Amino acid sequence: MTQVMIVDDQEIIRAGLRTIIDAHPGLSVIAEAADGFEALRLLASAVPDVVLMDIRMPGIDGVETTRRIRAAYPAEQVRILVLTTFDQDQNVVAALRAGADGFFNKGTGPVELTAGILRVASGRNALSPAAVDALVGHVAEDRGVPVDAGAAERFAGLTAREAEVVTMIVQGLDNAAIAGRLHVSPFTVKTHANRAMAKVGARDRAQLVTRAFQAGIRPGP
Template sequence: MTATGNPGIRVVIADDERLVRLGLRVVLDAEPDLTVVGEAANGAEVLPLVRETRPDVVLMDVRMPELDGIRATELLLAAGLPEPPRILVVTTFENDDYVYQALRAGAAGFLLKRARAEEMVQAVRLVAHGDSLLYPAAIRELAAGQARTGPAAPEDRKDSRTGRLTDREQQVLRLMAVGLNNGEIAGELVVSPETVKTHVGSVLAKLGARDRTQAVIIAYESGFVLPK
């Protein structure tokens, strides 16, 4: 299902449950700056729908038939789209390994299906404007689970991921990993927000991370920051 027009923020909803899609559409379409331009009932429908509707944000369920949200995220980001949408995972449980894999694949963050309407709206606006939606405690828990069940990162991987960061950039990454935004990091380090923005950009570039979420995951997976 698609819609036309010239909305401020264009959204595609991908979820195999019709009632979930309907609920999200009602919440988002009630906002003057948000418009749902399409719905997908499974992961296989997402890429063709995104090509057709060119949304700014995709609300992506991770557990869908035919193609799950992880693979759909990977395909979207590898499709060579001129302006790929930001992907916001929608999930029932924040400790779902599928969520972590979707974040690793490039999703900008995740949102719980039980979130309040205003939280959903704010999350869409946040990622649409290029920010990441971080839940550091949940990411720490997921990273800890991965560390317990997965192979340890080799030493050369640890060095290659964080060894090029300056001392100040390492400080910034550690503060990002506990969920501080640029303003809060600036206060902690007693520098200007503009200086922090520059450091964050350098951290992302050196780590090869798309956004803050990716940088935080790399920080935990490389052993640079240890889950508590």
């Protein structure tokens, strides 16, 4: 049974999330917190497999709470899935850097949400299309950042096809869309993406986009 802690300052949202999570046979809510400070206190006595984290909260926000949890608990012990509104919240990249393992929009349906929680709990990363769009939008707006020579060197080690897949990921395309453009299967695209992530030291697609940006790879106009 995967145990979940819900961290959100809105009681009605916590209640809705609890209903969805507890209805799944493989998930159970073991704690709820209305802010980051309460979440950190609860973690001292009840350590969940996954923390479902809001971003905007009073006191310390979800980014700082994520950073403090990650400083105290490695990803192998506690996973963090951020729930936020990507078209309004510009803290997605900050949360990623703080140690979040996944991102979902608060409008995500129950099936996708529970699948994402289980995916994160299994040690993988969960990134919704909205999260990719938010990250791509962030890097597209910030073109003045200089290229990191070390990052560029790591990306130079990719094969031509891996580099092609990375460029399309940076453009915000999912595996199915990339597969359609390259006339290959989505599984093949996933394989190329995973190999690229391994070569550049990215733990997930979000970090791959961030590092590609640092290497000077930008989405098209």
